[in-house]
Amino acid sequence: MSHKADSGKSYHLKCTGDALSTADAHSKPNDLTLFGSCFCPFVQRVWVALEEFGIDYQVHEVDPYKKPPELLEVSPKGLVPGLKFNNTTPSKSLNESTVILEYLEDLANRDLGKSLLPPTSDLYGRALVRLQADHVNRNLVPAFYKYLQAQDIDKQIEGVKEFLSSIEGLVQLFERAEKESDSKVGLWHAGNSLSLADVVAGPWLFRATNVLKHYRGFTLPEGDKFRVYLDRLVNYPAFKRTCSTEELYLESYERYAYNRPNTSQVANAINLGRALP
Ligand SMILES: N[C@@H](CCC(=O)N[C@@H](CS)C(=O)NCC(=O)O)C(=O)O
Known part of the structure; x- marks a missing residue:
């Protein structure tokens, strides 16, 4: 558990490291502009997909809490x-983010012959990957924030249990797809490329390795199969380039x-027990 005190740090407005190099390489006007913020996991999903598909774009970093007019024009809630x-x-x-991902998936399919899903010859396999992504959206993402925002020890213990059980649920869905479908997509399998589920989950799993580790002392069990998967994910080139x-x-x-108080719309929704924005 952390005994550190809040030092009042604010969120960053500009990428650093690999993400900065990628943003710099995509700073020129383009047909597509990604409105993003360097810390945002929902943005990272889209950014990873653009990188993985090799679709060209311009990155435009904005402060989503200040909501400049140009952001409100593209995203009505200013997210x-x-x-x-x-x-x-x-x-x-x-x-x-999920709708943009579907759009990019369709675009990559049609124009580039690329996909984050099994081929259309395996519709059931495609649905199983979508089930994994759905689980991430419904369980893993809210569990991450609940755990991170929990202040009392009791709530933090409940938080870590829920977060671990959401990971367990994802593992079960990976194993189910392994058994029930012939297509082996995604980084759960060594040597593969990204699946939709990897892209949807990756940003929060990555933040579990730094943010949850730092503030909540979170670690995954040593030698765990999931840990191997996570290692593969955070080191995957298209993912790394956005970190x-x-x-x-x-x-x-x-x-x-x-x-x-008022950290973000997501944080408020978690505190009120409401659905995420
Ligand atoms: N459901 C949205 C959520 C996006 C979201 O919450 N983004 C955060 C940054 S990580 C944001 O823009 N927050 C601004 C605010 O809370 O006002 C999505 O999947 O794109």
Whole structure:
């Protein structure tokens, strides 16, 4: 358990490390603009997919808590990520990380012959990967914030249990797909490329290795199969290219770790026991 005190650090506004190099390489105007924030896991999902598919884009870093007008134009609730299409007049845009991912999946399928899912010859296998992603959205993501925002020891113990059980649930779904489908997609299998579930879960699993570790002393059991998977995921090139340095995450998440009032719409929803925005 952490005995450190809130030092009042604020979230970062600019990527660092590998993510900074990637952002710099994507700073020129393009048909697609990704509205993002360096610490945001929902943004990271979309960013990883763009990198994995090799779709070109421009990154535009914004402060989602200040909600500049150009962000509200692409994302009505002022949440990042937003994806703006500049090649139409007037321009069009999409928000919601899962919806943007589906769009990019369709685009990559149609134009590049690439996919984060099993082939259409295995519809059941595709559905099983979607079940994994659905589990992440419903269980793992809220469990992450509940655990991180928990202040009392009792709540933190409950938090770690729930987070671990959401990981266990994901493992069971990976194993189920292994048994019930012939397509072996995703990093659960050595030597593979990313699956939709990897992209959807990766940002929070990565933050478990730095933010949860630092603020809650969280670690996965040694030698665990899941730990091997997680290692593969955080070292996967398209994923790594979107990662900033550890300090950025630790500082950006201090407000969650001390559950400061009005940290974000996500934090408020967790505190009120409501669905995430
Ligand atoms: N459901 C949204 C959630 C996005 C989200 O919550 N993004 C955060 C940053 S990590 C945000 O923009 N927060 C601004 C706020 O809380 O006002 C998605 O999947 O895209």
